[in-house]
Amino acid sequence: MPLFSRVLLLCFNSSALFLFALLKSHVTFADNKEQTLIIMGSAIETCTSLTPQFCNIDTPLGNEKGAVYLLTSHVIDDVQSHWPTADKSRLAPTVSSLKRLLTTHPSALSKQELLWAWRDIASEQLSQLSQAEFEYVVDMLEIAKPNGQSRVFNIDIEHSKQAQGWLTDSYKFIAASLKVKSQQPSLLVLTTGARDPYADANYYETVLSQTGVAIEWLPLTPSLVSALQEKQCDQLTTYRAQANVYNRERVYPTRIAQEQAACSQGVAHLTARIKASTGIMLVGTEFDNATEQRLTAALFDSRGNAYPWTDAIADAPVLITSGFSGNFLSGKQEQTGNSVTVKPISSLAALQGQQSVLGHGLGSVPFALLDTYFSEKNRSVGLATSLSASKQTDGLGIDEQTSLVVIKSAQGNVLTVLGERGVVHVKSKAKQQFQFDYWPSGAVIEIKNDAFLLSQRSIDNALPAIKMPPLPMQRFSNILMDAKLRSLTQAMCLSQDKTAVGQQDQFLVTLTASKNTQYHRLNSSSTGCAITQLNVNISTIQ
Numbered sequence: 001m002p003l004f005s006r007v008l009l010l011c012f013n014s015s016a017l018f019l020f021a022l023l024k025s026h027v028t029f030a031d032n033k034e035q036t037l038i039i040m041g042s043a044i045e046t047c048t049s050l051t052p053q054f055c056n057i058d059t060p061l062g063n064e065k066g067a068v069y070l071l072t073s074h075v076i077d078d079v080q081s082h083w084p085t086a087d088k089s090r091l092a093p094t095v096s097s098l099k100r101l102l103t104t105h106p107s108a109l110s111k112q113e114l115l116w117a118w119r120d121i122a123s124e125q126l127s128q129l130s131q132a133e134f135e136y137v138v139d140m141l142e143i144a145k146p147n148g149q150s151r152v153f154n155i156d157i158e159h160s161k162q163a164q165g166w167l168t169d170s171y172k173f174i175a176a177s178l179k180v181k182s183q184q185p186s187l188l189v190l191t192t193g194a195r196d197p198y199a200d201a202n203y204y205e206t207v208l209s210q211t212g213v214a215i216e217w218l219p220l221t222p223s224l225v226s227a228l229q230e231k232q233c234d235q236l237t238t239y240r241a242q243a244n245v246y247n248r249e250r251v252y253p254t255r256i257a258q259e260q261a262a263c264s265q266g267v268a269h270l271t272a273r274i275k276a277s278t279g280i281m282l283v284g285t286e287f288d289n290a291t292e293q294r295l296t297a298a299l300f301d302s303r304g305n306a307y308p309w310t311d312a313i314a315d316a317p318v319l320i321t322s323g324f325s326g327n328f329l330s331g332k333q334e335q336t337g338n339s340v341t342v343k344p345i346s347s348l349a350a351l352q353g354q355q356s357v358l359g360h361g362l363g364s365v366p367f368a369l370l371d372t373y374f375s376e377k378n379r380s381v382g383l384a385t386s387l388s389a390s391k392q393t394d395g396l397g398i399d400e401q402t403s404l405v406v407i408k409s410a411q412g413n414v415l416t417v418l419g420e421r422g423v424v425h426v427k428s429k430a431k432q433q434f435q436f437d438y439w440p441s442g443a444v445i446e447i448k449n450d451a452f453l454l455s456q457r458s459i460d461n462a463l464p465a466i467k468m469p470p471l472p473m474q475r476f477s478n479i480l481m482d483a484k485l486r487s488l489t490q491a492m493c494l495s496q497d498k499t500a501v502g503q504q505d506q507f508l509v510t511l512t513a514s515k516n517t518q519y520h521r522l523n524s525s526s527t528g529c530a531i532t533q534l535n536v537n538i539s540t541i542q
Helices: 003-011 016-023 073-081 091-104 111-127 131-141 165-181 197-211 222-230 233-242 253-276 289-299 308-314 323-329 347-351 380-389 456-460 484-495
Strands: 035-040 186-190 214-217 279-282 318-322 340-342 358-360 369-371 394-398 402-409 412-419 422-430 433-440 444-448 451-454 475-477 499-504 507-521 529-540
Touching (some): 035 165, 073 091, 165 186, 197 253, 318 323, 380 394, 433 484, 484 507, 484 529
Parallel strands (some): 035 318, 279 318
Antiparallel strands (some): 507 529
């Protein structure tokens, strides 16, 4: 039985139509190895005792706290002795504030409680700390908690701020994909992009336990990479400080021991461990320069060459990404053949002249440039600009709370969309002109002769059109802010309109349907209307 048939039978046994749609796909690329990619358009944000910031209640999950902080005279002395920056002008005021807090708060605190108390007595002093100094002080005050390691912390789906249904769908697909590959699958989790990868290990081991498969943390941290490069495993503490992470040996001793062991065992053992796993998850959040630098440094050396473990990650039988890490799966430049990724830029920034910055990518999706947090950040024009910069024609933008699944096999390559929203396909045509497609949740996509096509089965199973009045004859303002471009194109789809015009500052955005444009309502949500071959043209008001 073909790979994607087995995955879908395990994952969606009740949906014969959906399975049949995937079986109808017969696409061939030069790269036809069996691999499943699950690319999440945003980070996993679930309410747990480790992540109260993701909860919509103040005191979730009883009295269990994630990170715990304690002020003592000894710790304050340590803070004073190892100040992380050359500028010590903020050291004395910080020590003074901590000593005041010690007299009023001698017991352990949550991070929220610590910061509230600090703001109460010295709000201005706290705000004057640099980011590096702030993170240093907070790290130094943290005390040891259980390390995770097969322990699942409390999860509260009901009180999560973000909808969790898309994650449930994604977890089912992850589990099914892994079980196709092995009767006893294991998933290695890489928290490489996080500032504190040791703390994130606990969280992701917890939330990914919902897949029902064995979860292991791989300590591919920035400090480990540096130590392996320099062959200085005895300097891991120094490398952690250079990565702006402190006091982890006290807080997460077992995690640090794992990192030390991985360094001692060397590159070959680390690479072999990745190759032996059933699947890899490369964790990411929303883009920022620091996250991008950490991910890049862990996968490529200073000359842009991939490490031995990088190829092993790219070739994992099941490769899962969340948030910005999905951008690293992007394809190859036509001229050089090098895999590239592009730092995301907003549509407005692109029109105002911000240039796309190319980086190194894994090339696991050779047919497109990838972006995440897409429609919510209104990046369609930005992605079109990046396509031009990277000499590519096709880009895929994955919305928040949405997963794009790519199943590659000898029988063909299949794309489908899971979750709450959808995936945008941008095809570059000319400067400030591109084709816009939107694939909502449930869509199945075929690729024929380099064209991305909504499968006939998806079209045949579309919902009936609903009666909607035509759009008003007006320019829709601020069209490149928030998710307004998605909202307007969805309105066009539902009303079957042929043209609409939006405006952003001095720019006009003209949306035009041609004889090849199609609208199909695939689900009843506010983002459930599929759009194919809508033309987008950007012009400047003279």
